[in-house]
Amino acid sequence: MLLIPEDIAAIGLSLKVALTATLLALPLGFAIAWLIVFRTFRGKVVLEVLVNLPLTLPPVVIGYFLLLLLGKNGWLGKVLAETGIQLIFTWKAAVIASATVGFPLLVRSIRLGMESIDRQLIDASRSLGAPWYDTLFTITLPLSLRGILAGSSLMFARSLGEFGATIIVAGNIPGITQTIPLAIYDYASSPSSTAMALSLCLVSVVISVTVLFLHELLIKKLDRRSSL
Amino acid sequence: MKLTLDIEKKLGNFSLRVKANISGERIGIFGESGSGKSTLVHLISGLLQPDKGEIALDDECMFSSHKKINIAPEERRIAIVFQQAMLFPHLSVKANLLYGYKRCRPENRGIKPEALIELLKLQPLLQRGVENLSGGEKQRVALGRAVLANPRLLLMDEPLSALDDTLRFQIIPYLRSVSEEFRIPYLFISHSLTEMQLMTDRILAVNNGQISEETTPEQLARNWMAHSQKGYLNLLRLASPAHEHGLFSYQWGGNTLLISDGESAGESLFELSSREIILFKKHPEAISARNLLECRVAEMFESDGRVGIVLSVGGQQLVAEIVRHAADELTITTGSTLFAAIKASSFRKLG
Known part of the structure; x- marks a missing residue:
């Protein structure tokens, strides 16, 4: 195992970016999944297509769009620059890239979880005196936990592997925006660094396996609780 | 409300x-x-x-x-x-x-x-x-x-x-x-x-x-009598049975009803289909059915070709169902006396 300080920084940054992206996307992902599953409104199809778009677009394309949006002359970038916020080529840009790319996976899983809820449970809650927001937090949310958990694990794992969009909006600056995949990419381009690349690959495998195990463990725990 | x-x-x-x-x-x-x-x-x-x-x-x-x-x-x-x-x-x-x-x-x-x-x-x-x-x-x-x-x-x-x-x-x-x-x-x-x-x-x-x-x-x-699978369902609430030759005997309308599927104690609800009741004009001498009740015809009603006979038995009522033709042959009219035969196994215990 061969890890230099820059590698350790890359591992830390990868975890930080993936975790932040997942946590940031969760409330919005839940809200959008809820809208799609439980509400009927005009333009629902458009929303569904928009949410799923990052799943089919090449990540590089997403990165390029984000760059146009958030860059110095982008319409959001301009506004942010005026308030002194600079996103491009910082770790925050990597978070936005990961959040965008992983978002459809999150929404999909939560949606599946919500679709498996019997509508009559919602009806029962409403007829027992709960307004829609009360039902949302006391019935829908707890009963979609499996989906939320599955979506979060998927999104976290996807964020760890994010490369194409990240390299465009955040760059590949060691110690600042260099995540594990970017570091491996650097090592892979020089023949003498095979061992270093392999070490990071191993770390990737360990993190992924841990995430999957943790997910299974939580699901088991959830099942046990509901069968009490 | x-x-x-x-x-x-x-x-x-x-x-x-x-x-x-x-x-x-x-x-x-x-x-x-x-x-x-x-x-x-x-x-x-x-x-x-x-x-x-x-x-x-x-x-x-x-x-x-x-x-x-x-x-x-x-x-x-x-x-x-x-x-x-x-x-x-x-x-x-x-x-x-x-x-x-x-x-x-x-x-x-x-x-x-x-x-x-x-x-x-x-x-x-x-x-x-x-x-x-x-x-x-x-x-x-x-x-x-x-x-x-x-x-x-x-x-x-x-x-x-x-x-x-x-x-x-x-x-x-x-x-x-x-x-x-x-x-x-x-x-x-x-x-x-x-x-x-x-x-x-x-x-x-x-x-x-x-x-x-x-x-x-x-x-x-x-x-619904004529269309329903089981005809008109008479519901009888019966209590405190005695045992008699392996059957349960309940008191009902001044008569004793013998029922196969009873409950040893307490109150039970029984269902009896209108189609399980056989009517006789005169007292039959010997029949295998365990229950023979002398009744008065309290009322008659039509239900899609079938005739419902409302029988009055010691203040209680039962509805029997026969086809039009049988009603004519037996010359049943309101007030006439009939004998109703019911098998002990025709009573279905509901709970």
Whole structure:
């Protein structure tokens, strides 16, 4: 195992970016999944297509769009620059890239979880005196936990592997925006660094396996609780 | 309770159009599956919105397309007992029971959890998870949960259909006692004539999205005699049996009824199909049927080619069913005396 300080920084940054992206996307992902599953409104199809778009677009394309949006002359970038916020080529840009790319996976899983809820449970809650927001937090949310958990694990794992969009909006600056995949990419381009690349690959495998195990463990725990 | 309905709703190819003034405490909505009963439940409770029309409960407007009023389901105070218990799987029995109670305004909390838990015998279930309850227990909890929301009206949407026969008739006394004890009027939705007879005083028959008739359980059972698989169902509540030659003997209308499938003690409910009763003009000398009752013809009615004979036996009544031709041959008229033979195995114990 061969890890230099820059590698350790890359591992830390990868975890930080993936975790932040997942946590940031969760409330919005839940809200959008809820809208799609439980509400009927005009333009629902458009929303569904928009949410799923990052799943089919090449990540590089997403990165390029984000760059146009958030860059110095982008319409959001301009506004942010005026308030002194600079996103491009910082770790925050990597978070936005990961959040965008992983978002459809999150929404999909939560949606599946919500679709498996019997509508009559919602009806029962409403007829027992709960307004829609009360039902949302006391019935829908707890009963979609499996989906939320599955979506979060998927999104976290996807964020760890994010490369194409990240390299465009955040760059590949060691110690600042260099995540594990970017570091491996650097090592892979020089023949003498095979061992270093392999070490990071191993770390990737360990993190992924841990995430999957943790997910299974939580699901088991959830099942046990509901069968009490 | 007074419920005024004048609503229209179109759902795909199905359209519902109901106009009725319902008053009473124990109202039945009777109809085949697909007749629109459940849609009606959804419309009354506010879970579904009519295309146009008005709904008022005790003169309070719940929905009016004209006045643009649509009271949200949570504010209508109309609770539902569903066909499947629909208990919240992530909550304990106790939390399920109190779900509606906690959301009910303090001034409306007339029914206290302790009283209800005792009446429905729920104490031993309280700390359990809902997945570990039997079907009948689940439905009892669901009933308790709905009642504790202190509703003005209880909608029972085929609450017994998912249960087997034995359980069904164990639950019925609970349904009745809860609404009587706490004075909650209800609409009881079902396609079972027996349930209608046991649970309701007045009935709206729904057919093809419309109310086809307003009637009584007795009249409905008579109308359906010719079409129903088991004819007219006589319901007999019998108690304190004695044992006789391997059969149970019950006292009924000054006679002794011998029944194969009895219960050693206590009260039981039996069903006897109108088609299981054989009528004789004169006393037959020897028959294998264990019950022979001398009766007077109190009334006769027609039901699609069949003749219903209402027999009076020591102050009690039984309905027998014969074909028109047999009625003519026996020259049965109101007031004439007949002998009714019933096999001991013809009585079916309901609970």
